[in-house]
Every structure is written in C-alpha cells, then in structure tokens.
Amino acid sequence: MTMDKRYNVEETEKKWAKKWVENKTYEFVETKKNYVIDSPPPYPYVSLHAGNFFNFAYQDFVARYKRLRGFSVLHPWGWDCHGLPAEIFIEKKYGKTAEKIGIEAFKELCEKHILENIENIRENQAQVIGMSVDWSKQYATMTDDYKTRVQKSFLEMVKKKYVYRKEAPVSWCVSCHTAIAEAQTDKIERETNFYHINLPLKNKKGSITIATTRPELMPSCVAVFVNPKDERYKEFIGEIVKIPFFGQEVKIIADEKADPEFGTGAVYHCTFGDKTDWEWVVKHKLPIIKSIEENGKLNENTKFLKDLTVIQARKKIVEKLEKEGLLFETKKTNQTINSCERCKTPLEILIKKQWFFATTKLVKEIAEASDKMKWHPSFAKQRLLDWNNNVAWDWVISRQRYWATPFPVWYCEKCDETIFANEKELPINPSKKIKKCKCGKNALPETDVMDTWMDSSISAHHVSQWLSKERKNRLSDLRSQGEEITKTWLFYTIARCLAYKKKLPFTDVLINGMVQGTDGKKMAKRSTNMILPEELFKKYSVDAYRQWVGKSMPGEAWPINPSEMEYSQKFLTKIWNTSRFIEQHLKNGKPKLDNFADKWIMNTYHALISKVTKHMDSFEWGLSLESLRNFLWHEFADYYLEMIKYRIYNNTKNSDESKKVLKTILSGTLRMLSPFTPFITEEIWNNLYNEESIHHQKWPKTEDSDEKILKQGDDLKTFISALRTWKTNNKLGLGKELSNVVIYASKKNVEHFTDDLKGTMRIKELTIEEKTAGTRINEKFGFSVHKV
C-alpha cells in the first residue's frame, strides 16, 4: 500500500478507534508479568469534562508503555454511578424526584438514564481518545456484583471495628436533607452581622459581652468561653451567666481556643456552631441542647422560635434582644462558611446517628502505606499526608438519600439490636426484606444509604478480581488520578484497602495536575475559560491533544495551549512525510555501519532510547515526548535525511545500509511515540510494516552509544550549518553545487566525515588544510568557498 500524500487525520483516527475495539487489540490475557491499573471510574450521567480527558491520557500513556515493555496490561474501565450529584442531575433533567414518584421508581429512572449514557460516553468520548482499555473488563458501581463487593466489605469492616454507628455531630444540608462529608463541603464567603450581646451575670452585677453571628442558637447555649490570658475577663472565669429568654445558667470557662483578638474575646458556646464547639463539648463535658431539626427549622427547645427557619429565627431574636436592650452592638463582618458543594446551602451541625468509617484510627497506617508507595511527583505524597494528619472526624459514610448502595442492616424496633445481612443474601436492599430480631419483634430496615466514595474506594479491590489469584501485598500496580481528588478517592481507597484487606491498593501513584484555561486559571464548567476537549479533537486531532497532555509533567497545572497543539499537529505531518520518504527507500535487515553519518545517527538513536526509557519509567511524559520530537524532527529529518540523499539517490556505496538505518530508526521511534500518538503510529506501521498492531510490538532495546561519535556528529553538523549560512547569505539555494571548498581543521578531527560533508553540501572538490584561515566557525574550524 502506498501512503497518501496527505495524512487524513479525521478518517484515520475514526478508523482505528473503531478497529481497536472490534479487534480487541487491548484484551487482557493474564501472564506471569501483569500490570494492573486502578483507573478512575468517571460519572456516567453527564458528559466527560476536560479533567477526565487529561487524566485518561495519563493512564493510557502508562498502559501503552507497559504493554510495549512486555507486560500484560489490565486496563479496565469503571463507571461511578451512584450519588447525590447523579440524583440532582436526574431530578433536573426529568423533573421528577424520589419524593414525588417513589424511591424505587426514581432509582429505576436513574439506572435507565445511566445505562443509556454509558453507551454514549463510551462510544463518543472514551473510545474516541483511543483509550487502550479492555472493554470486556468494564464495571459499573450500580451492578449487583459491585454492590455485593461493597456490602461485603462493609460487613467485614463492621467486624473489624472500622465501621461503627453512633450519635455524632455531622455537617448537615437542610436542603438536600443529608449528612455531608467534610470532603464534599464548599466554602462561601459572605457578609454577615456580628452581634455583640450582653449576657447578665447571675451572682454579680453586670454582664459579659459576647460576639456571635448565630444569635438564634441562644437556646442551645451551654457555656461561655474566654481566653485564660485575657486580662479583661480574668475575674469572670467561673462565674455563672443566665441566658436571657431561655433561662439556662451556664458557666464562664477559660480555654486557649478562645481568641482574644476576635470579636469581644468572649464566645458563647452552642450546640452547634462550628467544629471547635464539638471539641469543647468533649473536653469540658458539656451538655447538648438540640435546637435545629433536619429540615432546618428550630424545635421546641427554642420556645418562641419553634418552627421558624434559621434566618427567620435570627431576625426574631435580634428584634427581641434590641427591645430588651441586650444588643450592645451590630457590626458587619466577612465570614466564610461551610456550605453544601451541590446546592450551596449553608451547612448546619447536627447530632445524628450515622455510620462512620474510622479514618482517624488509620492515620499511622496510612502514613506508613504512603511510604511504601512510589509517588509521581514526590510532592503529591505530602498533600495526602497533610490531609491525613488533619482529619479531625471520622468519615461519615451514611447519606439520607436514595440512589446509592444500601446498608445491609436492620434495627429491632424494640430492643435496638442491629441485625446484619448474611453474606449469602448480598446484594440486598433491606427495605425489600423483612427480618425479625432474636427477641421476636420486627426489625426495621436501614433507609440511609452509603456515600458514593464507599463504592469507588474499593475500585482497586474490584479490578484485582481479574487476576486468577489476588496478589499478596498489593491489589493493583498503579493509581492514576487528578490531584483534586487526593483527599477523597485516594485517601479513602488507601484507608479502605488497609482496613479491609491489609493490603496496599497500589504501589505507584501517578497524579496529574489541574487543567487550566488559556488564562492560566482552573478550568471550570461555569467559567468563560471552558473549552470542551471534543472541540480540540475536532480542531486539531486526538493525537495532537494527546501530545499537549504529553508535554506536561506529573502534578503540574497545565494550561490549554493552542499553539502547542498547532505544533503537535505539524509534528504529525512531519512524521507522516518522513515515513513517506522512507517508504520509497525500504530495505530490511540490520545495517552495517561503515558510513559516518549512519554511525552517528545510530548512536544518537541509541542515546535517545536510553533517555526516553528512563523518563518513561518515571512517568516524565514531557521530557520523553520532547526528546522524541526533537530527535525525529531536528536530528533525523533535518540532518540525517539530508546527509544521505546524495547516496541513496545515486545508489552509491553503502546506500542500502542507510536504507536499513532509516527503517530501523523509524520503526523504533514510532514504537516509542505510540503511547503518545497511537493513531498515526498505528496507521504508518500498518502501511509500512504491514504486521500486527504497533501496540503489540516491543519497546526498542537500549544499547550503548559512543560519546566520541556523538561529538564528531556535532562537528559535522557545525560544518553543515556554517555552509548553509554561507549559501543563504550569498543568496544561493541549498541545492546549489559548490565546485571548490577548503575547510580548515586538523585532519584527524574531520577526515571521517568529509565524504558526508561533500555529499550533503554538494561540494565537488573538498580539501582540508590544517592552518585556520578563511571564515572562522569556532576555535577548531574554519572554511572558505573558493569557487561556486
């Protein structure tokens, strides 16, 4: 087959994306040398975003590289189906909620939508970018086998006491009606009123002025705190305050955490304003007075505020305080509050019975595990450790929602006994099965469901099922993910696998940075810097997009760069044309290296293999791709091809050897490029070598390169460059013949390449003189053109 004059990008990329799937090119066949990738299962209810594609390219670089290095690569694909974001999406799209149409009907709707969308995303997005995935190893977290695995691990961890249920403060979204994990909270900054309120002392005259943004929590006040070093309040410590309207008598307590600089320096402590409040409850053994209910309204403890929302209650109590003359001052202040990541409603802290995963118990183990892993880049580890060391509360794993994996649990309506499902019953929806307690009474199903991260944090365990035997110390080899989910997916996975299996989930962690817009800011859906990857595939090509990703380094923020993609696109043309040239001069066999140019380029090529191999092994994409491109374009094409044309066109001495060199180097370079640009390399391979897929070939072997020859090659290039400059300055075409040229150099430095220089620069007669004269090039060399 003769290669077309132009590379038809669109057609070729479409063709191979389809063929690879049809031919099962990336099928996993287990051998002794397996490489397992724990890849991030994307959300299948919406289209993939720029961050997904960036990460996909990262995984795929590794998968393809390891395959060439002789590993059987298990590169599966998962879909992370459950969760609140999915519910919100479905509610909006179909205008139906679980409350309106019933939980089961709503779940069916979710499942139907997701099934349809999975097909769509796989064909139109995932396969388009050429993921080298074994599509028979596809999993979805909503299927029975996955849910079984999640429930089984839950039961196991209950046994091992890593999972427990207790009353504890949780961040609660009154709008989504669910507890929210720390990781799923958002900060919003807003201006609010800072109320300075006088609280009268019980046993003394006078009052203490506290500052609060939450006056409506006054019915829940159980203490007042001041800093022990605060001179203003020294005499108040130990005094009793009588709370207006509600009548509690609370103590004034000294605690370091009360900041003298903030507000009035005196804080009234309520159930619950913030995290410090919980610490104080525990430390000072304070009572709890609930005042806010799940729906966000105040309860009977709040007397005249009952049934009001937080906002309404605040207004009412402020009015009352003003009337009674207890409101000392109202100031504006800027405040950052925790809000629900999805609906932005400010979160309340409530006391609830929830299921918890004991992440705080695992802090040490997680740190030790992270020491056993190789981190790319190394600073990514610090991010995880920072988070690990700062986790204050255990992970709340229950959600008061619907579309998620159910807890396989019932509670006795009488004796409060917890009843767990048998392993054989899994997966189970407790609402669909009646259980009896051993006391004979009925048991009620748990209606809470699991946090979605409970599903995805055992992905490493799930993918390990495709190995005939689970490995001893680790479940998979590589985790490739974005830095933004360090504190969730990465942290939870390590914690879960340690708690459940006492195994490392993986040994290598590859972190990709954030995709930025052309403005250097994080690319966000709602921001104007948003560019869809699909637009880039269309405007440039997938291979160009993948090169843009390939130019990045692990952990680095990476801005969309159109000029980089244009360059990448041109590089594809360069590969294509270089290959077309070689196609005309194909010659098989191992070259015999008599000619200097041949020796030089082969040595350069060997140095390249070593360099690229080293970089690929440490996932340094940018350096690998850079070296490959520079070699192919600026050494191989710009110099070597020009150096040998005179021989292969005239069929002179050694021309066949050069042709063998051409084929050898192109073949190896294509293979090394194939992880980055799988489409064009496959197409050329198919045209030129007509063998099996390039993606089933072997990575080129590293061989020693001779430093001396590389240096001599530089000298030859120096002469070529100098003569090119001379021709340009004298307005001569580069093809113009020069009849007589003298070069000044010591003979031993140049004699090995004079034939190459003559041929490349079309010099008829070339003489060497030891004495430096004529146009000086550098310390060693000079030249003069005597006759054109």
Added chain:
RNA sequence: GGGCUCGUAGUCUAGUGGUUAUGACGCCGCCCUUACAAGGCGGAGAUCGGCGGUUCAAUUCCGCCCGAGCCCACCA
C-alpha cells in the same frame, strides 16, 4: 494565615554549580533542494522574578522578599 508547585526572549518551554543557556510559536530575510510551503535554511530577540548568602565560580544550592496557580484553615 499554613502547605505544595511555579517564575528562563513578546508568548510557551528544556536544562545545568563552570565553554556561546534548549526547543517551539510569533517576527525578519533567503529558498518551490525529486518526503514535506502544514516545508527547509538562516537571523534578530533573555541583566534565567528581586535582594542577600554559601562558593574560586550561582540561572542552578540556601535565606528573605515580590508575583502566579492549586489545596487546606479562616471560627464564636
């Protein structure tokens, strides 16, 4: 406020304790040389963020400062 990363021609970027600091885009000039004008060749363009320190020698190592990005904490 804390942590991490980064700062190299107009723009993006490689790299290094020691010759003339890499490559690309853009700009200028020459050339349709039988792979390629989506190209080739050549040229101009950088006090390597600033200030100190270590050193015979710093763009490179250290400290401080300034600027950018991301993450965390910003509370009553």
